[in-house]
Amino acid sequence: MKRVTSRILTLFIMTALCLSLVVAQEASAGQGDRDKLFGFAEALFAERDYYRAITEYKRFKYLYPVDVLVEKSDFRIGECYFKAGRRAEAIDFFNAFMRQYPAGALRPDALYLKGQAEKDQKRYTDAMTTFNELIRTGGVNYRDRALYAQALVLLAQQDWQSARESFATLPQESPLYPSAKLYSDGLGRMDGLPRKSPALAGTLAAVLPGAGHLYAERPRDALVSFLLNGSFIWAAVELFRNNNNVAGGIVAFFELGWYGGNIYSAIGSAHKYNKRIEDEYLQGLKDKSGISLYRDRTGSHYIMYSMMF
Template structure:
């Protein structure tokens, strides 16, 4: 009787043991297939430029497979997705997290570069320069040249022309960015020769003859309006005083003083606007001639600046 019951117990025990042994193997096999599909799906969204959904899928991959070797790349892809979606603040936040989590990553320098680009886009120039200079201090030649170039562009935006030329000239003549850097550097040598209108002179002209300051700053329509308006008020005030209508003459004179001082202020402002416009058009012309664009190589996880020249 005991032997009759022993056999089923032994079979049941062996079956349970077999299930315990085989189940984790099957789970691991399914786990491996799922992680590959999950990552490939996120990558496809990234390639399709559906960056917000890609971020969600990369985060899902990290949550489901925290020990997978592709987690590092997933964290980096999240950073890139925020950057490409032009969510600069989130890009910086995620890049700082990547730097702290993977301090020895092969993608670390690219992450710092991307952080600098995000800071530059937010016009946080001091922080961007700091990021780019850390690349200059620690990176190999290709990335260093891109960092030199970006620092130079920041100094162009802040109108620090000498510093901009200094960093453009640091770009290696063996690098693809060199022709563009050379063009910028050469162009900035001539920035002091641009047409310039003196604000003081514009104000003086406007004080002598209303409208003359605007004519000096090449705004003939404003010059005509200022001349006619001030002339009309001055003529009206003179006529009223000649007719002994002092109260009305005083009121007209009071308003004319406002128009007259406004004419001087506007002429000075016009000179400043003229100078800013000339500089802006000159710099934009340089940028258009260089035609700088940003490119990312998905296969190698590397960032590139593409430059085409116009002569």
């Protein structure tokens, strides 16, 4: 009897050992699958294969709904939309993300990308509000970035003076300070750019068709305008001189269109000249500032900026 009991006990212990080994292996395999799945999604993200990455992040959420990485997966989905250029979807997604994780660690990053997406969508008021919220709630690490982003929003709105003031608010110890200083100083010199006066261009065009274009540095347009208007005016004058008043009236009517268009075109040319000068100047500032964002080791936070001078 004792022998039978001993055998049963041995058998029981061996079975328990085997079972625990199998369970441990299964558990280990599950952990491996989780890491592999998230890693695969991250690899797709790193390769900029954003749409497939979204699918994998969603798969991860479906398979591991209470995992600690679900918040990051959610954030990454919004980031994928942003980087894939689907700004409207990114905004909606980040709004939902912030409702779902009101105190989440990635909330400031979500706010930052949401603000950028709004700016890209030319929803400047929304972008300013979002960056204001980031300044209020994001802590010191995000304050400077949000201030800098707000200045860029003002720049996009061509509000040079406010942009300049906004850049000037960045503290000297901020890594963004050199770039902000460059922008601030550069914007201060905007008034000195060699611009053309639209009023003068229009006046010159009214006095002598083509002269406005010449002033706006468009010589071929000036020649076309001068010849067209000159031909029609000359034709109308000749027709009236020969008492061909009906034909003269028709030609004069068409000439009115050419003449008005010539003035409009000269004014527009001056505006386009100024815009080109400003754009080139701002492009130069942008190239000099050369801000780049990098991520931390986990890839979840934007932490560093580099500048080219």
